[in-house]
Amino acid sequence: MKKKLIYIFSLVLLITTACDDLLDRPSLTEMNDDNYWTSESNLRLFSHGFYANYFVGYNSSWGSDYAPLRGYHFSDDFSTTGKQPSFETQAPATRASTSENVDMLTTYAGPSWNFAWVRKANVFLERIDQMKEGAINEEAYNHWSAVARFFRGYEYSRLVSVFGDVPYYDKVIQDAEQDLLYKDRDDRTMVMDKVYDDFVYVMANMRSSDGDPQYLNRYVAASFISRLMLFEGTWQKYHLNNTEKAKKYLELAVSAADYVMASGNYQFSSDFRSLFGSQDLSSNKEVIMYRHYDGSLEITHHIASYSNLTEGQGRAANLALAKAFICNDAKPYQLSTLENADVLSLQYMMTTRDPRFEATFWEAPKRESSTLLYACKFIDREGVKLYGSIYPPMYSSNSNTNDAPVMRLAEVVLNWVEAKAELATMGGAAVSQADIDASINAIRSRPLDNEAIEKGVQKTAPLLLANLPDDPDRDPDVSALLWEIRRERRMEFVFEHSRLLDIKRWKKLDYMKSSENPDIMRGIWVDFETEFPEWLVPEKEGVLHVEKEDGTIITYDGTNADQLVGYYIPENISDRDPFTDRVYLAPVGNAQISEYMDKGYKLSQTPGWE
Structure with missing residues (x-):
């Protein structure tokens, strides 16, 4: 076949x-x-x-x-470094x-x-x-x-x-x-x-x-x-x-x-x-x-x-996605009773999250990813x-x-x-x-492969209608089930x-608006002094940033390496251009509208793009 x-x-x-x-x-x-x-x-x-x-x-x-x-x-x-697409x-x-x-x-x-x-x-x-x-x-x-x-x-x-x-x-x-x-x-x-x-x-x-x-x-x-x-x-x-x-x-x-x-x-x-x-x-x-x-x-x-x-991943998984993964006790990380479930470093997320997290991402921050969270989903273990x-x-x-x-x-x-x-x-x-x-x-x-089992990955507990999690991040207009x-x-x-x-x-x-969802502008949790000491060089002064759990931004100044522990802020990151609901649908080309007119016909433009 x-x-x-x-x-x-x-x-x-x-x-x-x-x-x-x-x-x-x-x-x-x-x-x-x-x-x-x-x-x-x-x-x-x-x-x-x-x-x-x-x-x-x-x-x-x-x-x-x-x-x-x-x-x-x-x-x-x-997300990516620089301005978002x-x-x-x-x-x-x-x-x-x-x-x-x-x-x-x-x-x-x-x-x-x-x-x-x-x-x-x-x-x-x-x-x-x-x-x-x-x-x-x-x-x-x-x-x-x-x-x-x-x-x-x-x-x-x-x-x-x-x-x-x-x-x-x-x-x-x-x-x-x-x-x-x-x-x-x-x-x-x-x-x-x-x-x-x-x-x-x-x-x-x-x-x-x-x-x-x-x-x-x-x-x-x-x-x-x-x-x-x-x-x-x-x-x-x-x-x-x-x-x-x-x-x-x-x-x-x-x-x-x-x-x-x-x-x-x-x-x-x-x-x-x-x-x-x-x-x-x-x-x-x-x-x-x-x-x-x-x-x-x-x-x-x-x-x-x-x-x-x-190979580099210029468009990489961000903190918003990482936080969305359920813990293997079938609860969001904010509600989970698993030890270290609320510590959002890869070391702990690999074993506290649904097995798809470990199967999707590499087990440690990778500089080849613009957010440090590297996807290795589409290649075998070898x-x-x-x-x-x-x-x-x-x-x-x-x-x-x-x-x-x-x-x-x-x-x-x-x-x-x-x-x-x-x-x-x-x-x-x-x-x-x-x-x-x-x-x-x-x-x-689904069965787990041997490598995942050896790392301590566990299957996620069943979802129970009688005990649906009440995720504190849930949109109020969406039911807990949906x-x-x-x-x-x-x-x-x-x-x-x-x-x-x-x-x-x-x-x-x-x-996709950072004003509504600031975690799309952040990468994974990182400890630069331990995980990327090679980045702590003069060229990175004023360039490396992390965000603490309380929202404080720490910028590397050459003397504060021990403080560079937090959510990675991709270099020079800025929000995408403002957009409105018209982008749910695409406009047609002006040349196509003109072609219709030249033939004596009308091609309507997509609403909002007139």
């Missing part, structure tokens, strides 16, 4: 770059649009063109779009693209104003329709239609998450159809109702198995549907106050996740670190879909290299032991070969329990202890796809 998947991704470049040629003009070979659509194997081959765009994994070579660690580093969880402050000159290359707007965690993938999905659907009579049977027709509709729904979900209202197309638009080509944006909810219809069709018609578990199948699709419908359901609730639509989308998120969970195909049988550093995820029962890499075929990436303790020596290709440069989990059970169960908890606030059934046991507590029951569900996501998905999209859909982007 690994070789099949490598073949899929090797073909992606050929397929995506040749797609327009294949569909729009006669081929120079015998394969062209007139004779290609003749068999199910050709449909499968065409579908592979979507894989690298939606199942990115660790990307490839030096690519970072939609890749963990290197692509997802803009949120309240991560900002949201847009004005509409861009241009934003359109027609390329099928993977592209990502980092500050929106989604694609640019690009409808090439919508068109590709619609082309696929229309060609499948042409094959219905004779070339494929009804079962195959239903399956491949579901595949195409899944990708169309996925793309529209991403576009809507970035721009809100977007023009909706359910067919291939010809050049002469100017009124359609230049129609204005359709209402977000109308678009997402169409996406909902596509996803319902997928759940009813896609094969549960297409010959190999790593081909797109109903379990994989359902997992992503749970993600995308959770996003839209909570957006409808918190941004649009549309309870009816919120319920509709959240109910589909629940049923899609139910389908995966009830199958019995997946389970929490792996330690956390092995999900990300393994050279072979084929036997990992938590992984629903993964991307395999193979150095011999030059299918590699660079994400492990940036977890190897040597890789970090080579620090200070020569790394083999699997741990260096862009020649990494550890597999990437594309979708895993933990996300499905967290999507499921959050959707159920949100539905309960709108008249649905209350979340039960059995629901918590099947989701959060199942995750907490707060703990959100915390679980935050611990689970550090540097993955989730955090920025989560705080956007919850309408909590204010977490």
